[in-house]
Amino acid sequence: MTASHGERIRIRFQTRYGVLPAGTKGLFSAQLICAVGSGMTTPMLVIYLHTIRGLPLALSASISMVAALVSLAGNPAGGWLADRSGARATSVLGLLIAASGTGALAPVTTSGWAIGAVALLGLGLSIAYPALNALLGHLAPADSLNKSFALQYMLRNIGYGVGGLAAAVIAGRASPGIFQLLYLIDALSFIAAAGLVLRVPTRGRAAAAPEQAKSQGPLESFTVVMRDSRFRRLWLINLAISIIAFSQLHTGFVAYATTYTHVTPRIIGIAYLANTLTVILAQMPILTVVNKRARPTVLTALCTCMTIPIALVYTSAHTPRIIGILLLITAPAILAIGETLYAASIPAMVNEFAPSHLRGQYNGALILAFTVGNLLGPAISGFLLSSHLPLPWILIMLTISLIAIGAAALTSSRAKLGAHSWK
Template sequence: MRSFWAALPTEGRWLLSTVAIQTLGRGLTLPFTLIYLHEVRGFDLGLSGTLMALIAIVGLLVTGPGGALTDRYGARAILITGISAMIVGNVVLAFATTPLVAGIALVLIGFNFGVSWPAFNALIAAVVSGDLRQQYFGINFALVNLGIGVGGIVGGIFADVDRPGTFTAIFLGDAISGLVPMALLLGPLRHVHGRATAPDDGDEAPAVSYLSILRQPAVRWLTALTFVAMFIGYGQLEAGLPGFARQAAEVSTRTVGLAFAVNTAVIVLLQFTVLNRISGRLRTRVMVVMAVIWAGAWGLLGLAGAVPGGAVAVAGVLGFMAVFALGETLLQPTVPAMSNDLAADHTRGRYNAISAAAFQAGAIAGPVVAGFLLDHDLWSAYVVLMVVGCVAIAAMALVLERHVPETANGRSPEAPAEVAS
């Protein structure tokens, strides 16, 4: 960690030093928004779920324009716009008493997610490069989990459905946390615009569009891999896992909550070690290892469903989240680093937007499929589908390896082959 910090430019240190504080506000509200809409504001459960879906839907719709605008106006300008929308959205949601007002607030929050994701990754890539970039993405992911985890604990202790003012307070706290990155962008990082001018190749140079980017085999395979990874990964954490744990494994809600705490703890504790182990290795091979680990995790969850209601089921659910978290520490540094290494400076926003769209589409499709299978008591088919998805990730990673340049695959030009193999 000391050597990594010493190698970071000043701008990178500013960006990284406040990540946990920024995301603490998101942790305050993330687990409790549905509860707030349903139990505090009195919206029926179906309407509350539909309102919550606005975040993902709007985020997916604006990701593409957000990436193009990032390349045109710079990551800093787009981040300031997105964070402003998030702050306003949380303030409005804190006092929303009608579905219409709550919907407007959630649209603003979804807009922030959609445009800020590619912009933030592009800003990171503008500040750090090479193997340092991969390490940065990994450490940033650990700090995001730390902030959200701590925020969730604080929110769980403070929020009380019998005291609506406590929910107003946590949403205002989420809004206030947005002032931290805003202060950085307007202060120490005001000169880091994250915008690059396209090279002058003459009048005949073709315009860089999303379609032309997706024509590259490496981008197509990486996008498909990202979608499947999100479908069987994060797309299941909010819906599939809790549903399976409660209905098939028959464990308590306390066990489900503890499982998420275990997930956060493993990521925070192991991310640094994992980064050291994968440094200099082919990212596609790291993805294969991640797929194998995730397949093992789903096997543990299947065991929990096969022996429900007892200590084995509890151990299976907790073990799933711990092993799954280990796979996350391999995935999160590699995919965004590869996407940014494939991009040119002036197209980085669009490359990150494609990756973000694949992530969001998988996170939307995952709960839909999980809900259908679990609603029809197809527990075994659910686990088998997740394992098949892991096999597909490993296969796609090996195909991707044939198309991606070695430099984007984590191998420096001067590195000998045996180091990266």
């Protein structure tokens, strides 16, 4: 790469994102490293427990859900700890717990051991993510929150993609030693990320928040968060799009495409690739569009982009084969547009109006909506599609989509979500 070409990339980046606030470079680097490690191991967990460690397939799949169950408590706990003890300290704590969990998976031999390791991993991540979001909310100026959260989401996706590719290459030979190496590398990635977060400055709002939060207990502060009508509507949107979109991408989409559209795993892989590439390539242009549009328009577009993919997936089984395949590849790409709209909107909106001393709780509750959705979505699709009831499945998904669109309309028309513009 020539110097002039590198300079053009730097100028283009700063045109879209501006100069990054102090401390956020280290925070973004930490999350990129974490994402690479997680991308290497998360998709492999069921394969590792079943194929390498010899646990029954159903049990292996159930163990993989332990992390989400633990997160039901971990998300609000992480938010409360971030407000009480500081977002940086809580982030480091969560990352180190996650490191111990994924590291313990390397030598796992029994189901009990696996459950404990996955529970530790889930607890660590569920504590770390609200704290990391709160830390970013503290560090980024109010007028660049949407840019900062959009960049964070894009870097996480790049990390997951790179990690997934690395795992596909490294794990080509399914041996215990190779998989152990992957989980040890993942553990080291969390430790390295914790070291980077420790170097993030905690000045101004980030330092003042814990002192103001110490007078409130966890239940009291969480109740205050959920009484905020602005937040409740965004929470409902978060829950809805998690059920119909994010969780379906790896459950209902695969089950329906293979069972009813009868496509091969190769087509599924191409569809996932379309999703990842679209997120990476579209985030910067989408951010430019978001900065020029009113929030009602963005929220409506977000919910629409989360609704269209599930309709395309259902339609794919009722069209000629080539059209069905194209629909299956297009659906995750459209979902990716929705992901980029989400990354540049809702997290920034929440961090904009959240009081500084409750920023962790707001982020913990917001992520809790995803956790609940990631439990409900697969449960709904798994039961209905395994029972050969695709029509009730799509009707339920579309009904939830309409609820999300309605909540977006109410959010836009009844509430002023923040004092700053998006530009």
